Amino acid sequence: MSTFAEDIKAKIRKNMSGNKNALKAPEKELTTEDDRGRRLWDRGEYHKIAQNRLKVDMEKATKYGPDANLEKRDLPSSMRDPVQARMKKLDMESGIGKTKAISFENGNNGKGSGGYYCSVCDVNVKDSRAYLNHMNGRRHQRNMGFNPYKLPESSVVGVRQVFAERIKKLEEIKKTGPMTFEKQQAERKAQAEIDEEWHKKYKKECKKAKKRKAAAACESLEDPLSASVMGFASFGAKKKH
Ligand SMILES: [Zn+2]
Structure with missing residues (x-):
């Protein structure tokens, strides 16, 4: 191998330590052929791939709040919608004059740990100023499926x-x-009064949506893993355990 290629590889290894896998060739072929030329799939490896994919799906379903726009969130920024004005007034005043205990539930960041909850990002912030900053922030806009730098x-x-x-x-x-x-x-x-009514309804819907997502994630765990990845589901594949 030329020293030039070695140099490049060394640089990548040094600066992108998390991306080493990109340099590696696949360790082995996942499909082979039998003596009659029919394709055979390495069930063990595909099982691993399916599990990894499920893990990512599970993380997605639980990492973001029930209202995150997961389909658009992961698009490249140029393909996301331009940022839009809020249709509803933010609930900044309902906490005025009230005292709330801050708990350390979910690492002090989960719903119900006090402060202001964002159902799109599943985060809690402690005061109204931070809440407003969050709602206007890049991460929140991304989780909404918007590109904050693109205007209609x-x-x-x-x-x-x-x-x-x-x-x-x-x-x-x-x-x-x-x-x-x-x-x-x-x-x-x-x-x-109308706003308050809406916020009550909204909070209820958040709870419901979160439950639905958790149920869906659990259900997908029950699926025959390797079958779904290989497209064999219709051939009556067996569950792997
Ligand atoms: Zn948010």
Whole structure:
């Protein structure tokens, strides 16, 4: 082997110690042929591959929160959706004036350990400022399936729509008179009630979704492992133990 190739390999080994496997050739062929030319699969090796894949799936199902967009999350950033504005107001005020005990459940980071919980990333943060930073942060946006550096392009139609909405609002004000303090307070109160209702529902849905995901992950463990990887499921493959 030329010294040049050796040098490159040494460099890669030194700087990418975690990626050594990329340099290695596969240790042995996973498929062989018998004397009649039919393919044979190394069941033991495929079993290992299937188990590794399941492990990754399990990690994915439990590492992120029930609301993470797992399909889009792992796409390259250029293929993820442009970042979108939040449709719902963040619940920053429900904890005002309350005292909460912080527990060390799940390494002080799990749901129910106090503070603010993000159901997309399955993390807890301790105060509203950190929560807001998290919600606007790169990791959270990625788990939502968005690319935080990509903005939706505005179009002529969109701009016209915004103008139309503004004109409509202006006409409404002309009809009903200007906003008064009392009106504003009443509106805010009504909105707060709606928001609270929504948050209650949302929390319930989070719980349900997490249970569903755990159940699905357990179920996939019951599948015949090697069969699913080799595409043999329809041939009545036996379970491996
Ligand atoms: Zn998050």
